[in-house]
Every structure is written in C-alpha cells, then in structure tokens.
Amino acid sequence: MVNIKINNQSVQAEQGQTILDVARSHGLDIPTLCYHKDLSPTGNCRMCVVEVKGGRFLSAACVTSVWEGMEIQTHSEKVMKDRKLTLEMMLANHPQDCITCDVSGECELQDLAYEYKAVAPSWGTKGTRYPVDSDPNPFIRVDMNRCILCRRCVEACAEIQVRDVWGVAKRGFDEVIVAGAGTSMLEARCESCGQCVAYCPTGALSNKMNYGMARAHQVKKVTTTCAYCGVGCQFDLLVKNDKVIGVQSNPDAPVNGMALCVKGRYGYDYIHHPDRVKKPRVRRYLLDGGKKNREGSPWDWVETEWETALDITAKKLMEARDNYGADSIGVLTSAKCTNEENYLMNKLARQVLGTNNIDHCARL
Amino acid sequence: MAGLAASFGSGAMSNSMDDVAQQAKAFFIIGSNTTEQHPVFGTMLRRAVRFRGAKLVVADPRRIDITEFATLHLRQKPGTDIALVNGLMNIILEKGWEDKAFIEERCENFDEFKATVMNYPPEKVSEITGVPVEQLYEAAQIIAENKPTAVIWAMGITQHISGVRNVMDLANFQMLLGYMGKPGGGVNPLRGQNNVQGACDMGGLPNVYPAYQPVTSEEAQAKFQKAWGATSNLKVGAVVTEMMPGILEGRTHALYILGEDPVMSDPDTHHIRKALEAIDFLVLQEIFPSETSAYADVLLPGVSFAEKTGTFTNTERRVQMVRKAIPTQGDARDDWWITSEIAKRILAATPQRVQPEAPFAGWEYRDASAIMDEINVVTPSYAGITHARLEKGERLQWPCPAKDHPGTPILHTKALSRGKGRFMPIDHVPPAEEPTEDYPFVLSTGRVLYHWHGGQMTRRAKGLLEIYSEALIELNPDDAARLGLNGKNRVRVTSRRGSIEAQAWVTDRVPPGMVYANFHFPEASANELTIAALDPVSKIPEYKVAAVKVELVR
Numbered sequence: 001m002v003n004i005k006i007n008n009q010s011v012q013a014e015q016g017q018t019i020l021d022v023a024r025s026h027g028l029d030i031p032t033l034c035y036h037k038d039l040s041p042t043g044n045c046r047m048c049v050v051e052v053k054g055g056r057f058l059s060a061a062c063v064t065s066v067w068e069g070m071e072i073q074t075h076s077e078k079v080m081k082d083r084k085l086t087l088e089m090m091l092a093n094h095p096q097d098c099i100t101c102d103v104s105g106e107c108e109l110q111d112l113a114y115e116y117k118a119v120a121p122s123w124g125t126k127g128t129r130y131p132v133d134s135d136p137n138p139f140i141r142v143d144m145n146r147c148i149l150c151r152r153c154v155e156a157c158a159e160i161q162v163r164d165v166w167g168v169a170k171r172g173f174d175e176v177i178v179a180g181a182g183t184s185m186l187e188a189r190c191e192s193c194g195q196c197v198a199y200c201p202t203g204a205l206s207n208k209m210n211y212g213m214a215r216a217h218q219v220k221k222v223t224t225t226c227a228y229c230g231v232g233c234q235f236d237l238l239v240k241n242d243k244v245i246g247v248q249s250n251p252d253a254p255v256n257g258m259a260l261c262v263k264g265r266y267g268y269d270y271i272h273h274p275d276r277v278k279k280p281r282v283r284r285y286l287l288d289g290g291k292k293n294r295e296g297s298p299w300d301w302v303e304t305e306w307e308t309a310l311d312i313t314a315k316k317l318m319e320a321r322d323n324y325g326a327d328s329i330g331v332l333t334s335a336k337c338t339n340e341e342n343y344l345m346n347k348l349a350r351q352v353l354g355t356n357n358i359d360h361c362a363r364l
Numbered sequence: 365m366a367g368l369a370a371s372f373g374s375g376a377m378s379n380s381m382d383d384v385a386q387q388a389k390a391f392f393i394i395g396s397n398t399t400e401q402h403p404v405f406g407t408m409l410r411r412a413v414r415f416r417g418a419k420l421v422v423a424d425p426r427r428i429d430i431t432e433f434a435t436l437h438l439r440q441k442p443g444t445d446i447a448l449v450n451g452l453m454n455i456i457l458e459k460g461w462e463d464k465a466f467i468e469e470r471c472e473n474f475d476e477f478k479a480t481v482m483n484y485p486p487e488k489v490s491e492i493t494g495v496p497v498e499q500l501y502e503a504a505q506i507i508a509e510n511k512p513t514a515v516i517w518a519m520g521i522t523q524h525i526s527g528v529r530n531v532m533d534l535a536n537f538q539m540l541l542g543y544m545g546k547p548g549g550g551v552n553p554l555r556g557q558n559n560v561q562g563a564c565d566m567g568g569l570p571n572v573y574p575a576y577q578p579v580t581s582e583e584a585q586a587k588f589q590k591a592w593g594a595t596s597n598l599k600v601g602a603v604v605t606e607m608m609p610g611i612l613e614g615r616t617h618a619l620y621i622l623g624e625d626p627v628m629s630d631p632d633t634h635h636i637r638k639a640l641e642a643i644d645f646l647v648l649q650e651i652f653p654s655e656t657s658a659y660a661d662v663l664l665p666g667v668s669f670a671e672k673t674g675t676f677t678n679t680e681r682r683v684q685m686v687r688k689a690i691p692t693q694g695d696a697r698d699d700w701w702i703t704s705e706i707a708k709r710i711l712a713a714t715p716q717r718v719q720p721e722a723p724f725a726g727w728e729y730r731d732a733s734a735i736m737d738e739i740n741v742v743t744p745s746y747a748g749i750t751h752a753r754l755e756k757g758e759r760l761q762w763p764c765p766a767k768d769h770p771g772t773p774i775l776h777t778k779a780l781s782r783g784k785g786r787f788m789p790i791d792h793v794p795p796a797e798e799p800t801e802d803y804p805f806v807l808s809t810g811r812v813l814y815h816w817h818g819g820q821m822t823r824r825a826k827g828l829l830e831i832y833s834e835a836l837i838e839l840n841p842d843d844a845a846r847l848g849l850n851g852k853n854r855v856r857v858t859s860r861r862g863s864i865e866a867q868a869w870v871t872d873r874v875p876p877g878m879v880y881a882n883f884h885f886p887e888a889s890a891n892e893l894t895i896a897a898l899d900p901v902s903k904i905p906e907y908k909v910a911a912v913k914v915e916l917v918r
C-alpha cells in the first residue's frame with residue numbers, strides 16, 4: 001500500500017498501480033486516447049498527462065506508477081492547456097468533416113475536442129494526405145486521414161488477434177499505419193476479425209457493410225449470443241428501423257470480451273436476405289387431396305395460411321404413426337436452435353408421438 | 365460424447381475456455397483446427413503461447429494455421445490417432461512420468477489398460493503413424509513436464525469409425541498424467557455448432573431424455589410419464605444416420621426436420637437424395653429454402669437468431685441469453701410456437717394419449733422463459749438456470765442444480781462424475797476405407813474460417829462470399845506436379861460414391877497423398893464423396909477419411 005494525494009485528496013493505492021488506474025478506481029476521469037484497458041499502455045498520445053509535484057514535465061498517467069507520497073493534479077490549468085494543445089495538433093491533420101463521418105457521435109477524438117473546446121489550427125493538412133477507403137478488404141473501411149497514430153489497431157491485431165497485420169511506417173510528419181509492408185490487409189494475412197476496427201477511437205477504421213447507414217444515436221443495441229460456433233461469443237446487434245445493420249463488440253461479453261471472428265462480426269447479412277421464407281408453403285398435391293407426386297404441378301409450392309399448413313402437418317404425422325407406428329417417424333432437432341426449442345422437439349417426439357427417434361447434427 | 369461419458373460419467377468439456385487459456389502450461393491439440401473452427405478460442409490459445417510462453421503440441425495431418433504457433437507439430441497419417449496416443453502413453457510409462465497417486469486414488473482398471481499400451485512401442489507407432497520416433501519422445505516430454513497440459517480436440521477426433529474410442533483414449537491420457545479435475549488441464553472437446561451442447565442437454569438424442577437421463581431407465585421413464593402424462597418406450601431410438609437409410613428400408617415414413625440440411629451435412633449425398641425422394645412425408649422448418657427443402661412436402665418458416673428469445677449453451681456448458689432484436693420477418697413464426705401448434709393439434713385429435721392431470725401435459729407456453737421454467741423442473745443440471753437470473757447478468761455454467769447455485773466452471777474437481785475414472789484399453793483400428801491403386805488419395809473434410817456448415821447462412825453473407833467464393837480442394841504441390849496441373853487448377857475428385865469438380869488450392873497444408881475438401885457449397889460438396897461408415901457407438905460418420913482419386917479437368 002502506498003499513500004498518495006490526487007487533487008489534494010488522500011487516497012491509498014496498491015504498489016505498482018498506475019496513476020490512471022488509481023484515478024479511475026476513485027471515479028476520477030482522466031481522458032485517454034491511445035490507452036485501452038485490454039491493450040498494453042504505450043503512453044504515446046499524451047492525452048492522459050497529469051502534473052506530479054516536483055516533476056519537471058507532465059507525466060502520462062497510463063504508464064506512470066504511483067509512489068509513496070506522490071501528489072498529483074489531474075485537471076490543473078497547466079494540464080488542461082497541454083491536453084488542449086495535444087488535441088489541436090491532432091486536429092491540424094484530421095479532416096474537419098464530422099458532419100459526414102460515419103463514427104460521429106461515438107468518436108473519442110470528437111468527444112474530447114468538444115470537451116476541451118479544441119479548434120483546428122489554421123495550419124496543417126486538414127486530412128488530405130491519403131486516399132479515402134484505401135483498402136479492398138470487403139468488411140473494413142480504411143481512411144488513414146482520420147488516423148491519430150494512437151496504435152490501438154496495431155496492438156489489437158498483435159495482442160488480441162495475434163496476427164500482426166498492422167505496423168508503423170516512416171517517422172515524424174510522415175508517420176503512418178500500414179498493413180504488412182505497405183500491402184493490402186488481406187495480403188498481410190488479415191483474418192477480417194474486425195478487432196482493429198473495434199478498438200479504433202476514430203473513423204480511421206470503420207465498417208464497410210453499414211457505412212453511412214446510421215449514427216450511433218439512431219441505433220438500438222441488443223445484446224445477444226452468436227449463432228455460428230460453439231465458443232458462444234456475445235455481442236450487440238445494432239438495429240435501425242427494425243433492421244439489423246451491424247454487430248458491435250460488447251466489452252462485458254463473458255467469453256470473448258471485445259473479440260469476435262469474421263463470421264460473428266460480419267456474417268449477419270443473411271438475416272434480411274430476400275431468400276428468407278416468409279410464408280408457410282405446401283405442395284399442391286396436399287391441397288388437391290391427391291396422392292404424393294413429385295412431378296410437375298402437383299409438386300409446385302403453394303403459399304398458405306398457418307392454419308392450413310399446421311393442420312396438414314399434424315394430420316400427416318398422425319397418419320404415419322397410425323399406419324406404421326410411432327417409430328416410423330423421425331424428428332431432427334437443431335444444433336442451431338435454442339435450448340427451449342430443442343426441449344420442445346424432445347417433448348414432441350417422446351410425449352406427443354411416442355418415439356425416441358430424435359437426433360440432430362451434433363455428430364456431423 | 366459417448367467416449368467421455370464411459371470414462372468419467374460426463375461427456376462435456378471438463379474445463380472452461382478461459383481457464384484452459386490462462387492456466388494450462390501446455391496444450392495438446394489433436395483433431396481441432398482451432399483457429400478456423402473456434403476462432404476466438406483459437407486467438408486465446410495464440411495469446412497464451414505468445415505472451416505467457418505456454419507450450420503447444422499439435423497433432424494433425426494438415427499444416428493448419430495454429431501450427432504456426434506450435435512448439436511441435438506431429439503429422440500423423442489420417443485415422444491413426446489411437447496408435448499415436450498409445451505410443452505417447454507408452455513412452456510416459458517407460459519414463460515413469462505417470463501420476464501414480466492420481467491413478468491409485470481416483471482411477472480403476474489400470475493394469476488391463478497398461479497391458480494394451482505396452483503393445484505400442486515407439487518404433488511400431490512410428491511405422492503406423494508416420495511420425496518420427498524422436499518426435500514422439502519430444503511430444504511426450506513436453507506434455508509430461510508442463511503440468512498441467514490441456515487436451516483439446518474437435519471433429520478431427522470424433523468423425524472416425526473409431527471416434528468414441530479415440531475420445532476414450534484421450535481420457536486415458538489425461539488420467540495417466542493426473543491432469544483431470546485441475547485448472548488448466550482436463551479433456552476439452554470443442555462442440556461444432558453454436559448449440560450442439562444445448563441440443564444434447566435438452567434430450568435431442570435418441571438414447572437420452574434431458575440431462576442425459578437414459579431412455580432405457582424405468583426410473584427416467586416413470587419420471588417423464590409423471591411430468592408429461594405420456595412418454596416414449598424404453599428402446600433407444602434411431603440416429604440420423606439410421607433414419608435416412610430407414611426410409612428406403614420401409615422403417616421411416618415421416619420426418620420432421622428443424623433447421624437442418626441433411627442433404628448438405630450428411631455423408632454420401634447421393635444416397636440421402638435417394639432416400640428423401642422416397643419418403644412419404646417431410647416437414648421442414650427453416651429460414652431459407654435449402655438443398656433439403658427440394659424434398660419437403662411442407663415448409664414452415666421459422667426465424668433467425670436475431671428474431672428470437674431463448675438460450676444457447678456453449679462448448680464450456682455456459683448458458684447464455686439470445687435476445688430478440690427485430691420483429692419476425694414476414695409471416696414467419698417463433699420456432700417454439702410452431703412446434704407447440706403441431707403438438708396441440710396432434711394431442712387434440714388423440715387426447716387419450718396423455719393423462720391431462722400431469723403438471724406438464726399441456727403445450728400452452730406464454731414465451732420462451734416459461735419453457736425454461738419447465739426445463740428447470742425436469743432437467744437436474746439446469747434446475748437453477750432461469751431467464752431471470754441470466755437477465756440479471758449472472759454467469760451460469762451447468763451443472764447448476766438450484767436457484768441459488770453459482771454454476772460449475774470446472775468438472776471433476778473432487779471426484780470424477782462416475783466416482784472413479786475408468787481406464788479403457790483401446791486398440792488401433794485402421795479406417796474403414798484405405799487408399800488403393802484405383803483410389804490412391806486420402807480425402808479428409810471439414811470447414812473453413814469464412815463459411816459455416818452447409819453454407820445456408822454464410823453463402824448469403826456478401827463479404828464472406830467475396831473472400832471465399834467457391835469450394836477449394838487442398839492439394840499438395842508434389843501431387844499437383846505429378847498430376848500435371850501445371851498452372852491449371854480444376855480437378856475432379858472421385859470416390860466410390862460420387863464425384864465433384866472444383867478449383868485446386870495447391871498448398872503444402874496437406875501432405876502428399878492427401879486432399880482436403882469442405883461441404884459449404886452445393887455445387888461441389890465434399891459429402892458427395894464421404895463414406896457413411898459409422899462409429900459403432902456414437903454413429904458418427906467417418907468424414908475424416910475416405911479413399912479418392914484426383915484427376916485434372918482438361
């Protein structure tokens with residue numbers, strides 16, 4: 001235990017904790033951009049600077065450990081000025097077009113610029129250095145003009161996905177984030193998991209599938225569980241006008257945290273695919289009362305009301321049971337469906353039909 | 365997971381993914397293409413190797429992606445897993461690395477098992493598996509010295525005629541080393557589809573009621589008779605791979621299929637099509653027309669996961685909420701509602717079947733959570749898992765026997781579910797079909813990262829299709845040269861059952877003499893080629909080994 005003072009208040013902290021950890025655990029807000037709790041701190045963006053008594057320079061709170069007797073100011077005039085300057089340096093080379101930017105409203109740079117009343121200086125490039133939408137990846141939209149060089153994408157890919165697609169090239173004003181040795185993402189062995197997008201604080205990396213489809217405040221988020229593999233990742237479905245328009249990481253997901261794979265994050269567009277069956281269908285012969293005939297028009301689909309389709313189904317299942325016994329019916333339940341649905345299929349087979357002929361594709 | 369149930373009394377993953385990734389000193393992955401099939405768990409393992417220095421032994425004929433992170437990659441011939449595992453255990457016994465106390469206190473039948481393992485000296489095993497003797501020693505040492513090692517497998521172990529025995533042998537392995545019931549150890553079968561675990565837990569199997577209560581038990585039968593007012597007989601029912609041939613043999617007359625596509629996912633497609641053509645009545649409940657719907661008499665539109673409320677159980681027995689995000693599309697209906705309506709109609713026509721005073725005789729469910737309330741009563745391992753608790757944010761892994769029970773992240777910590785773990789003497793049996801002069805290649809099948817199962821969902825996801833747009837057959841460069849591919853890349857792969865044409869992906873992921881295909885695309889589905897040879901106990905088909913010939917398409 002060490003005793004320190006933050007903003008003149010005495011607090012106790014663990015040995016080895018950073019100033020940022022201690023401050024946040026006491027509900028004090030120190031702004032960050034490059035820092036993310038899941039990633040190694042790098043201290044390179046300088047947003048989290050604080051004043052430490054006796055120090056010649058401001059210290060980055062995310063990488064500075066506390067020591068006995070440390071006295072910290074998190075919002076002194078000097079600190080506030082420095083942070084504002086940092087933001088203005090970023091804005092000098094950042095597009096000034098939040099009005100059309102996809103992530104406006106959930107952009108960490110925008111929020112801080114607003115909070116610190118930072119304005120873009122008259123000098124700088126205003127984000128005209130790189131081609132917009134510069135990578136052919138089908139899911140990820142790259143616009144390096146919006147990049148603030150925080151390196152979260154580099155770390156997300158290296159530390160969460162362990163794939164090392166992103167790197168930093170050149171130095172100084174020309175410093176830029178590149179995939180591989182300046183190739184496309186897929187050429188640099190990207191797995192399209194979207195981790196880098198999820199951790200990007202700005203619109204530099206965004207999602208192609210729903211680009212321009214909704215602002216953060218226009219979507220409803222519904223936390224649910226992935227329907228592909230058995231890992232059981234959770235995420236938020238983004239819903240606008242009763243349509244699923246995207247998937248977003250939910251940091252509280254028990255198994256996966258922010259991580260998802262390409263199917264979970266980007267494999268959702270089948271939900272609204274025009275092929276969806278939207279009305280019950282029965283073969284024409286069933287309505288005509290004829291015998292089963294798999295040729296020509298008796299085999300045509302006819303859309304019906306639920307009553308008709310359910311009546312026919314029940315009648316046909318009973319027919320099989322009455323003519324050949326319950327064990328002439330097979331029930332295939334689904335490893336894609338819920339527990340509740342599977343339970344009912346088991347109950348239907350055993351209680352209603354009286355057979356143990358129930359299985360699913362677990363073996364397959 | 366019949367194999368695990370025989371050895372320990374429970375067939376599920378014994379540990380949690382997080383526990384394995386954080387605590388294991390080493391991983392032994394056999395028959396799991398983890399980074400492509402269970403991608404997020406795959407990245408957890410990659411992190412453990414890179415940042416925690418965990419050791420990784422991969423046994424797989426193919427150079428799958430995770431081998432990039434492997435301390436050691438054993439490339440055994442397909443279908444020789446038992447010989448390999450027995451060989452490793454032989455070395456462990458030779459060196460005295462087994463956990464004698466664990467074997468003594470918590471296991472039984474060791475001597476009989478040991479006698480079998482003694483028949484697998486490293487030289488003989490090397491001959492059967494093609495793995496060099498030094499690599500066998502190295503693997504055994506890594507696994508024995510890094511305590512505990514977690515064993516991880518998936519369909520690469522189970523989809524063989526010896527699948528159940530493969531699993532039992534891995535159970536032997538973990539008992540021998542005393543790695544059961546420990547954080548970071550255990551037996552960890554990864555379940556394929558999102559809710560395979562739940563479908564099994566809920567009695568979606570011909571031999572068990574919910575929570576694995578055997579249908580052959582009079583006690584279980586009486587229990588469900590009392591709860592439901594009627595139930596089935598004491599005879600184990602038919603598995604899917606028996607129902608289908610049953611159609612042509614006059615045993616199966618009607619099928620009710622919920623959300624599955626057997627034409628794409630079952631072995632020997634040609635035979636399945638023949639069977640479905642002959643069925644009297646097929647009702648299919650699905651969200652898309654599928655290869656199977658061509659044979660359906662009635663097609664009932666269910667809903668996607670985005671439109672439903674309920675729970676899925678993941679591979680580590682974790683029960684989680686699925687929440688309705690959008691209205692039901694068109695005139696589709698909740699799947700539970702459809703099943704209930706069919707049930708109600710049949711019971712209305714034959715009311716004498718059910719004793720109406722039974723507490724769960726009826727089918728009037730308000731919503732999915734009401735169904736879960738009924739599950740709580742008849743399913744001991746789910747007794748304490750309610751929607752209300754999950755909605756409060758509680759994290760529950762079964763067994764969760766009471767409403768105030770916190771769930772069970774690791775199984776078998778005190779004792780194995782069946783009391784003592786039972787060592788099973790297991791011998792190697794060659795695959796049902798081995799290469800011949802006419803069919804000189806071994807075909808193995810599986811999935812790829814960008815697609816899922818029969819592909820009904822992922823082939824309708826634009827970006828996934830853009831990255832992986834057609835079936836690819838993996839073919840070794842030496843074989844490609846021998847076949848005279850010479851830059852051309854269309855091949856025909858033929859087995860005794862069928863033939864497909866597709867692009868070859870010339871890659872040393874597969875060893876010479878082996879090809880690998882997936883079953884995501886109907887125009888070139890690997891299941892046209894696979895053999896319906898079944899494991900005698902689990903009835904899982906041998907998807908991982910079939911004999912084929914490969915020709916250049918000119």
Ligand code: SF4
Pocket residue numbers: 140156157161163164165166185189190191192193194195196197
């Ligand atoms: S999508 Fe995933 S693999 Fe690709 S660059 Fe981003 S983090 Fe890396």
Ligand code: SF4
Pocket residue numbers: 226227228229230231232233256260261262263264265402403404405
């Ligand atoms: S996001 Fe990927 S890894 Fe996670 S459950 Fe879905 S398919 Fe599996």
